[in-house]
Amino acid sequence: MIEIVETGPFNTVQDLGRPGYRDIGVSACGAMDPLAVRIGNILVGNEDDAAAIEVQTFPFKLRFETGGVFAVTGADGHPMLDGRELLPWCTHVAEPGQILELRQPPKLARAYIVFRGGLDVPVLMGSRSTSLRGGFGGNAGRPLVKGDRIEFGTSSDALPLPPGGIAVVEPAVALRDVFPAMIEGVLPIRAIAAGEHELFAGDGEAFWSQTWRISSSSDRTGYRLSGEPIKPTATVEMRSHGIVPGVVQVPPGGEPIIQMSDANTAGGYPKIAGVIECDHWRLGQARIGSRLRFVRSTHAEARAVEQAVARYIADIRQTSQMVKRALKAMA
Known part of the structure; x- marks a missing residue:
């Protein structure tokens, strides 16, 4: 379980969204950076669409009421656990009572905190995403506020982590040949x-x-x-x-x-x-x-980019599982 210690407006629980209901006027919602959520979930051993916290207003702090495995992906900048800087895009283990803090990132807009087991909020129309305009989903259909407490879900991944965690090269770097760099800002x-x-x-x-x-x-x-x-x-x-x-x-x-x-x-x-x-x-x-x-x-270019991203995700998934299984075999 986590407790929200400090937050701002518009920080919400999001997953990969609820497609399939647009015909009845329901927006898909979901993470603004779905790639960050997908990668974070692979790192901690969840299904790709497990719910995470999307942080877009900073600073943000939460307390681990119970211990857990987590990763922070998305925005640039270093998260802090009890004042100690952590590597982003990497798994970490928190002990009960420790406080995770996210400060204003240097350049990017949104960070994602992904927990092993996901967040145990109700599934509505196939998703745990918050619809702020609809006032449903996520944590009671609203942004997170100080004092909110949310349980972790259950995880089938009992594989151990290496002492330094499992880290990935973020997509902007790993796929720099696929995603063109900024030109003069x-x-x-x-x-x-x-x-x-x-x-x-x-x-x-x-x-x-x-x-x-x-x-x-x-x-x-x-x-x-x-x-x-x-x-x-x-x-x-x-x-x-x-x-x-x-x-x-x-x-x-x-x-x-x-x-x-x-x-x-x-x-x-x-x-x-x-x-x-x-x-x-x-x-x-x-x-x-x-x-x-x-x-x-062009459609051909879009398809080529999609395939490159799919290979990147598959490589992360395979590497993560190989490392965990090797550690289990050594235990």
Whole structure:
């Protein structure tokens, strides 16, 4: 069990989301950086979709009421256990009474605390994720507050850990040949032209050529981008249609909105592009005020990136199990 000692707004329990209910108006929700949750769960021996804590407002502190195995993934920066700096993207063991602290990370937006066994909160529509707009899921459908106490779930992984834990090279480094680096502080985000792309002048060139900034009017539902407005060549009346995370819509004001994890389930704004799925985690780690540029991509490139990420995850899973089984054989 853990107890929340210090927190801020919008820190929630999240897993990989609840797909399959958009037809009845229920957003998938889930982690803004699903790759960080998936890797953390592999490290501690959980199923990929076990619930974790998503921290996006800092500082954050929790107390281990009972001992447990955990890992902190996602944002850059070093977590601290009883004032001692820990290696991120690595498993650690906490004793009862110890306090884990996460300070403001240097550059990225969100950290994830993953516990062996996950977090024992109710499963609603196949997920433990918090829906803040719906007021359900996670920990009573709301952000975490000081004094909240949450039990660990049960784990089938009884394999031992090495004394120094099991660590991985974070995806931004391990997959640097797959995910292009920032150029002069601008994050490249790959996208594919969407259904209404041809409605915009010059084949939407102004969308692709300029640098956008994530505005302060952004949240888990969507990132509103500030820049030179783009407008369709003609006024078009559109019926509301289904949308998913990654879709880039252009409202009448001309500044795009990227649908994020808590994306609306339907909307009538023209869709100019769709961010490839494997780049969603990079958006999830982009802070308010970050600058980004959209890069034209293809379905073939998106598939190649997906395969590279899948190999990276499979390698982590295999290595983790091999290390644990070797330790068990030596015991």
